[in-house]
Amino acid sequence: MLDIKGELSKFSLDETNSVVIGSGILNALGLRRAKDIDLVINEEVFQRLRGNERLKEEINEYGVVTLKSSIMEIGVGWADDSGFSFVYEDLLRNNQTTVVDGVRYLNLETLLKIKKMWAREKDLQDIAMIERYLEENK
Secondary structure (H helix, E strand, C coil): CCCHHHHHHCCCCCCCCEEEECCHHHHHCCCCCCCCEEEEECHHHHHHHHCCCCCEEEECCCCCEEEECCCEEEECCCCCCCCCCCCHHHHHHCCCEEEECCEEEECHHHHHHHHHHHCCHHHHHHHHHHHHHHHHCC
């Protein structure tokens, strides 16, 4: 499995200042390996990381400024067509996160809703996997 905690620690990121969104939670729960790490942080942490030579500043396909490493993409919020807010503060305020081994992740219930909305081919297996996991771990 991808060592998400180790990758975050390289940039002094942890459960107190970041949320791993996307399929990172599946990696943390041992359901499937994540290929990369999508992360949201608050503006203060973003500005601190902006000067880090290991991170390259880019603008993603939704016009959002992100910081990228070989395995990580970091933003203060994430935009997509789902209508969900992926802003750090909103995720915390709306109780859409969970902590596993010192890393804060988008929770499975929210990820399931998003993947059902997207319903891309690659999401269909994740949907079945998440539903099975939630049923077995009530």
